[in-house]
Amino acid sequence: EDQVTQSPEALRLQEGESSSLNCSYTVSGLRGLFWYRQDPGKGPEFLFTLYSAGEEKEKERLKATLTKKESFLHITAPKPEDSATYLCAVQWESRNSGYALNFGKGTSLLVTP
């Protein structure tokens, strides 16, 4: 079964309209939860790592939070250049050697002027 689920699959926002993306996971022994941004034709670009419940990290208009079952990526007052696919990935102790990133399918974000 899917162990990393992202929602919504797609999201369309007006410029300045804040929203949140969700990543839920069903693993135990979490080593880290990672957020990436991916533009068309490019590789994923690292944004944040979260290690434990209650942790928060911020970068410009983005803020990532983590609970025991899910993570949120909050986008405040987005701009058209924030349009991209946002990927969540989880690393946990019992999966492979514990080094593999296990990705969700991503949320495709479109911000219109």
Added chain:
Amino acid sequence: GAGVSQSPRYKVAKRGQDVALRCDPISGHVSLFWYQQALGQGPEFLTYFQNEAQLDKSGLPSDRFFAERPEGSVSTLKIQRTQQEDSAVYLCASSSSGLSNQPQHFGDGTRLSIL
């Protein structure tokens, strides 16, 4: 450049041909990973190296897939007797240490199309 470099960016091959994809990680990075990304999906793990040692190859889909990193730097992913289902983007990532929860930094991938 300072990032992960992959070549070629695009590769077209006929079914049954062998292909080799190259990855130059960030200089000094100990860990190197290969992922496969199908259209509209997140990347799927293939294999992991720490220096020259291949510590995990559990994600390789069949014995037609082979990866190496002989000197602990550049890595090559080889696919023998390619099939149409091998068409995907192959991503390489590296991280600075052997610790498991360090960020992985990705290249822009090789888009492989099998005709």
